[in-house]
Amino acid sequence: MDVYHIWCNLRTGVSDAQFAANVDAYLGELAQQDLIAGHRITRRKLGLGPTVLGEFHVSIEIRDLAQLDQAFERVSTRSGEVEGLHAAVNQMARDLTFALYRDFPDPHRAIGEERF
Numbered sequence: 001m002d003v004y005h006i007w008c009n010l011r012t013g014v015s016d017a018q019f020a021a022n023v024d025a026y027l028g029e030l031a032q033q034d035l036i037a038g039h040r041i042t043r044r045k046l047g048l049g050p051t052v053l054g055e056f057h058v059s060i061e062i063r064d065l066a067q068l069d070q071a072f073e074r075v076s077t078r079s080g081e082v083e084g085l086h087a088a089v090n091q092m093a094r095d096l097t098f099a100l101y102r103d104f105p106d107p108h109r110a111i112g113e114e115r116f
Contacts, residue, residue: 001037002062002102007054008093016043019092023058026085033082035071037061054095068100 010019020041027039038061044054062068075086105111 002064002068002100004060004062004068005099005101006058006060007095007097008056008058009054009095010056010092011094014092019056019089022085022088022092026082026089027058027060029082029085030071030074033074035067035074037063037067053097056093 010016023039023041027036030036031038040059042057042059044057062071075082077083
């Protein structure tokens with residue numbers, strides 16, 4: 001499983017609860033279309049964590065890079081219901097940072113064959 005991470009802050013005056021609802025609606029639609037495997041939204045607690053990453057963290061699980069590419073392809077059409085859901089999230093966020101991680105060790109990795 002690969003995990004696409006998004007950290008952000010909210011624009012001034014944006015409702016945190018509405019942001020979470022919009023993220024769930026948008027990513028729920030992508031999951032329903034089998035374009036992502038799942039998602040989660042978390043918020044920094046007690047001010048702990050590097051401020052450069054933003055207060056909110058959205059994790060999007062994908063089976064592989066092919067699924068991520070399909071999701072990006074669909075969203076980049078900038079049309080239909082997905083565009084409205086994407087815009088509802090995008091207009092609320094600022095200071096975005098992105099990362100892509102994978103489960104480790106990889107399930108196909110040959111253990112004991114490493115070179116140091």
